[in-house]
Amino acid sequence: MNPAAPSGGVSGSVSAAAQTAAHPALQVIAVCNRKGGAGKTTTAVNLAAEMAALGWRVLLLDLDSQGHCAVGLGVKVQAREPTAHAIFSNPQASLLDAVRDTAFAGLALAPADQLFEHGSGLRDELLLARALAEPAFAERFDLVIVDTPPSLDVLLLNALSAAHWVLVPFVPHPLSFEGVRQLMRVLFKVMSKQNPGLKLLGFLPMMSADHIRQHRSTTGDMARQFGAPRVLAGIRNDIKLAEAFALGQPTRNYAPSSRGAQDYAALALCLSQLLTP
Ligand SMILES: Nc1ncnc2c1ncn2[C@@H]1O[C@H](COP(=O)(O)OP(=O)(O)OP(=O)(O)O)[C@@H](O)[C@H]1O
């Protein structure tokens, strides 16, 4: 689970056809951290793009009403267009209606509703799990990546209840450590109740830099507390990630040879192998 230091280009060496053929039924990854600015959306968008480039048919599902996934993929969402949030306010809504293609091959988006008020809506924690159980999702996609809001609310519980895997990006400094501990308490509750099959994919150090003592010590603390294999090779600090986002492109498209693109390509390869039985 702990990939080697990032290396190589972004094209990936895995045959797309072979990868797709080997895929089991739909898998769902929830990208979570209750702390704001931890790199959840950057990771959701770039990992989705890299997995699509490896041949996975990917749906990026945005549960954060900030709506940043659409921004990161250059998608404009018009008022009254269907969104992923509809299922949380309207029991008749279909999640499929919110799914749209993007400019990036193999990557679809279910955008967020920027008018959705977190804390409002139906209190059911299994709405998303039920929506994704609709057979059309497994027919159209191999992988759903869910970007979540920085909160411990019913939307996060929905994401965790619908997911097979949880990926936790974190910025390696001491305050993050406490945020991750709080998230883990929620995770264990969901594992013991709504979703016993939920597994931790790993903790992903963001903006990591080995020469910074605080980064080394926080990542070391995480490894001691949760187990070294659970701490993934990190995503290095790279302004290209922010630039790509502002231009509405995954970093692999905007700056293919950048550190950010290389690190996400390495992460996708690692996770692709882990998710393929
Ligand atoms: N590895 C990185 N190098 C440089 N900048 C980064 C990196 N990762 C994330 N950022 C920047 O950090 C900021 C926060 O990232 P992001 O929006 O992905 O966090 P988030 O966890 O989704 O935030 P929120 O909780 O508000 O949804 C963004 O401006 C992003 O461009």
Ligand SMILES: [Mg+2]
């Ligand atoms: Mg975000």
